[in-house]
Amino acid sequence: xxxxxxxxxxxxxxxxxxxxxxxxxxxxxxxxxxxxxxxxxxxxxxxxxxxxxxxxxxxxxxxxxxxxxxxxxxxxxxxxxxxxxxxxxxxxxxxxxxxxxxxxxxxxxxxxxxxxxxxxxxxxxxxxxxxxxxxxxxxxxxxxxx
Amino acid sequence: xxxxxxxxxxxxxxxxxxxxxxxxxxxxxxxxxxxxxxxxxxxxxxxxxxxxxxxxxxxxxxxxxxxxxxxxxxxxxxxxxxxxxxxxxxxxxxxxxxxxxxxxxxxxxxxxxxxxxxxxxxxxxxxxxxxxxxxxxxxxxxxxxx
DNA sequence: CACAAAGTGGGGAAAAGTGGGGAGTGTGAG
DNA sequence: CTCACACTCCCCACTTTTCCCCACTTTGTG
Numbered sequence: 001x002x003x004x005x006x007x008x009x010x011x012x013x014x015x016x017x018x019x020x021x022x023x024x025x026x027x028x029x030x031x032x033x034x035x036x037x038x039x040x041x042x043x044x045x046x047x048x049x050x051x052x053x054x055x056x057x058x059x060x061x062x063x064x065x066x067x068x069x070x071x072x073x074x075x076x077x078x079x080x081x082x083x084x085x086x087x088x089x090x091x092x093x094x095x096x097x098x099x100x101x102x103x104x105x106x107x108x109x110x111x112x113x114x115x116x117x118x119x120x121x122x123x124x125x126x127x128x129x130x131x132x133x134x135x136x137x138x139x140x141x142x143x144x145x146x
Numbered sequence: 147x148x149x150x151x152x153x154x155x156x157x158x159x160x161x162x163x164x165x166x167x168x169x170x171x172x173x174x175x176x177x178x179x180x181x182x183x184x185x186x187x188x189x190x191x192x193x194x195x196x197x198x199x200x201x202x203x204x205x206x207x208x209x210x211x212x213x214x215x216x217x218x219x220x221x222x223x224x225x226x227x228x229x230x231x232x233x234x235x236x237x238x239x240x241x242x243x244x245x246x247x248x249x250x251x252x253x254x255x256x257x258x259x260x261x262x263x264x265x266x267x268x269x270x271x272x273x274x275x276x277x278x279x280x281x282x283x284x285x286x287x288x289x290x291x292x
Numbered sequence: 293c294a295c296a297a298a299g300t301g302g303g304g305a306a307a308a309g310t311g312g313g314g315a316g317t318g319t320g321a322g
Numbered sequence: 323c324t325c326a327c328a329c330t331c332c333c334c335a336c337t338t339t340t341c342c343c344c345a346c347t348t349t350g351t352g
Contacts, residue, residue: 008309008310009309009310009311011310011311011312012311012312013311013312015310015311017308017309017310019308019309020307020308020309083308083309083310084308084309085309085310
């Protein structure tokens, strides 16, 4: 389970440290790819395996073909250096709009990496916003039970 | 079952002692997150488990993605030091408006942490307010049943 | 009143994060 | 074919943060 938000710097070489708490839960075989809303996502092996349902075949709908190409085409296996950092490629940094700072966020089953501005919009929610969002979860749960 | 209100100090390192009565009911795996109305909440593992249904994947709808990011990004697993204290991150203290003092309140199934000012507003309710609030709940329940 | 338990505060070792140098590898131009 | 350049890793050094430990104060209890 990945929890919490960490603000780390990205150096001139595109390196960013993954929080130690996360790293110790990430075995080799972890994959980084592009995610929705312009973030990058780190999939632990078992989560990545869950995405294997997305396949190309003669019966695959057009949108799924497109999604599959983007997801898998952008994916790479994570490689940590001695200090627990990974290198974000120029392409990945451009996609996520990351320059000097990255926010690394644990989202339960996977990890997301955001640029400064976009994450602030999500993470710095006021108590009022937060309350509203939480009520939505409650509401949704109730709807699902029925 | 968590009951009672405790006023504890928060030191320069952001540490706050959790009352011993509460602590002995909190196994490892307890999670602290942001709560409604600007408080912080401690979820014992069995309570937190209810929130776990929310997962990210290529088929997760947009509003769920947002919820998951906020909820899990704001959460952290509690780690007690030898004196039974937890560290409130700078982010959590800012959200809850906590500086030197925190009120730790047992609310049946979970624990809340409030700043001085906000808690006084809730805790020092007059008999009249108390009655009015109780009637509101009764009214709401009645409306829902129909 | 004495003892035990709970809460508070601070110092220091260890861990985590940051930045940069330099060797090794591969590519492309001359 | 050779050299220059770029890029990737690996390693080292420094800074910052975390957390572990000790000691003191306060509260509660027999």
